[in-house]
Amino acid sequence: MNEGRIVLDAPMSLAGQDPRQVPATRPAPPKAPCRARHLAVWLSIALFAYAVLNAAWLCDDAYITLRTVDNWLQGHGLVWNVGERVQAFTHPLWLLLLAWFQAWIEDPYVTAMVASLLCIGVFAGLFVRMTAQSHAAVIVGLTALALSKAVADFATSGLETPLTFLLTAALFGAWRLDQPSLLWCTIGLAALNRLDTLLVFGPIAAARLYERRREWRLALLAFSPLAAWELFSVFYYGSLVPNTAYAKLDTGLAAADLLPQGLHYVADSLHRDPVTLALIAGATSAAVALQRDRQALGAALGIAVYLLYVLWIGGDFMSGRLFAFPAVVATCLLVCAWPAAMTVGRSAAAAALLVAVSAATAAPPIAAPGRCHAGPAANGIVDERAFFYEFTGLLRNDRSKSVEDHAWVVDGKHMAANGPPITSQQAVGLFGYYAGPDVYVMDRLALTDPLLARLPIADATHWRIGHFERAVPQGYWDTLVSGQVRLEDLRLGAFYHLLSQVTRGSLWDPPRWLAALQLALGPQDPGLRAYRAAHLPRR
Numbered sequence: 001m002n003e004g005r006i007v008l009d010a011p012m013s014l015a016g017q018d019p020r021q022v023p024a025t026r027p028a029p030p031k032a033p034c035r036a037r038h039l040a041v042w043l044s045i046a047l048f049a050y051a052v053l054n055a056a057w058l059c060d061d062a063y064i065t066l067r068t069v070d071n072w073l074q075g076h077g078l079v080w081n082v083g084e085r086v087q088a089f090t091h092p093l094w095l096l097l098l099a100w101f102q103a104w105i106e107d108p109y110v111t112a113m114v115a116s117l118l119c120i121g122v123f124a125g126l127f128v129r130m131t132a133q134s135h136a137a138v139i140v141g142l143t144a145l146a147l148s149k150a151v152a153d154f155a156t157s158g159l160e161t162p163l164t165f166l167l168t169a170a171l172f173g174a175w176r177l178d179q180p181s182l183l184w185c186t187i188g189l190a191a192l193n194r195l196d197t198l199l200v201f202g203p204i205a206a207a208r209l210y211e212r213r214r215e216w217r218l219a220l221l222a223f224s225p226l227a228a229w230e231l232f233s234v235f236y237y238g239s240l241v242p243n244t245a246y247a248k249l250d251t252g253l254a255a256a257d258l259l260p261q262g263l264h265y266v267a268d269s270l271h272r273d274p275v276t277l278a279l280i281a282g283a284t285s286a287a288v289a290l291q292r293d294r295q296a297l298g299a300a301l302g303i304a305v306y307l308l309y310v311l312w313i314g315g316d317f318m319s320g321r322l323f324a325f326p327a328v329v330a331t332c333l334l335v336c337a338w339p340a341a342m343t344v345g346r347s348a349a350a351a352a353l354l355v356a357v358s359a360a361t362a363a364p365p366i367a368a369p370g371r372c373h374a375g376p377a378a379n380g381i382v383d384e385r386a387f388f389y390e391f392t393g394l395l396r397n398d399r400s401k402s403v404e405d406h407a408w409v410v411d412g413k414h415m416a417a418n419g420p421p422i423t424s425q426q427a428v429g430l431f432g433y434y435a436g437p438d439v440y441v442m443d444r445l446a447l448t449d450p451l452l453a454r455l456p457i458a459d460a461t462h463w464r465i466g467h468f469e470r471a472v473p474q475g476y477w478d479t480l481v482s483g484q485v486r487l488e489d490l491r492l493g494a495f496y497h498l499l500s501q502v503t504r505g506s507l508w509d510p511p512r513w514l515a516a517l518q519l520a521l522g523p524q525d526p527g528l529r530a531y532r533a534a535h536l537p538r539r
Helices: 034-055 062-073 092-105 108-131 135-147 149-153 161-176 180-193 195-211 213-222 224-237 243-249 255-272 274-290 294-312 321-336 344-361 384-392 407-418 429-435 476-482 490-504 510-521 526-535
Strands: 422-425 440-443
Touching: 034 108, 034 135, 034 149, 034 344, 062 092, 062 108, 062 429, 092 108, 092 161, 092 180, 108 135, 108 161, 108 321, 135 149, 135 274, 135 321, 135 344, 149 274, 149 321, 161 180, 161 195, 161 321, 180 195, 180 213, 180 224, 195 213, 195 294, 195 321, 213 224, 224 510, 255 274, 255 294, 274 294, 274 321, 294 321, 407 429, 422 429, 422 476, 429 440, 440 476, 490 510, 490 526
Parallel strands: 422 440
Antiparallel strands: none
């Protein structure tokens, strides 16, 4: 009896037709077994993690922010020197994250390292789960990032870069999954973390609003934290931008001086780290070719604008630092547009080819030993990680040395114990942190000094990018020591009176509020303008 049973004696046909009459269809490409796919993904994750951990370190500039964090936690305010309100950091969101960790950990090295590695871990998770289109995209994307020296070097370092990486992955993940609230939130937070990310994300935001005009409310809400910070910054610091913007962008040098230095910065990266620039160019071009929509074109335009900005400001003294962010943006853009037809096997083969080519053309991060040596600075550009790794490297070979053995730390501790209470320095990060809040540090490179940052550099012929030393005006040292304005140039003295009213006056004094608005939003003070014109350096 066959009742209630369906006997399949022959293959079923479409619409009752003989299966031999059904036209043949192209079979789907065979998929890699689940275990093989997962193994390839985990290998790429392990490769990226190894590159980051092998390069993990902290730089001197990180301790500039950490000194501000310590002063804040000790009740002195968001200041570099106690009693003088100056924004010596460029990354408000990163500072808040460091402050949260420092309140619990109370060790600056551990604080910065844990915060960096945590952000990179979240970045990798978002990259795998949200940003990448497929397992195949994850394999190629993470392998390419692991081979980028700039990405591996500045995945830690104590600067805001790992948090920027995290927000970039979240932004492109929200873009791929069409989550507008998350997309706008990450754009706004990235700008709060570092304002120049808007050079890349601004065109993306503009393209998004052009296509979806109804999201303007989300855009306004997303930028409300940045707007709130700017209002606070004008009220507290008397400035819309960090003090470092004056110190590095308002030097008195012409574009004719800085543009060649920017080209040197590109040439240096091509020499030390050819993978990064190739990744930026290749990933951006491929992504635009694969996904020809306005947002992809906006991202490519943003990357181009950012690279032109790097050339315009002359690059940086840290080799590769300013190329790490566009490299991550280009990679995220590519893995969002990764073709579905690309199998895991082909992607794994492409990743293996990338490793082989990278090993043949340069020393990739995955091959770099724990011990590294900094070569001479070419055109003022140096491998900063190699310079500090001996003391701040996470996996340094010589464990007998630590950050507290560095000469600048020793000098700072000596100053804290023996005085005097005021000193003049150039490298102020490690020294300033360990000198403590009772020592006033005048920074001749002007990163933390509100007056010197607004003055032209001392010498237009001999200068180093990122290290623009100022000529200290006559009477400025006596002014700092005595607390009274003793500047010999009366025009500059009048401006300093206004400046000190904002940076040193009572926070809740209404006349100070008007002075802060005048300093932040008004035209350049005529006394300062006259002094600058008289002291512009000769080329």
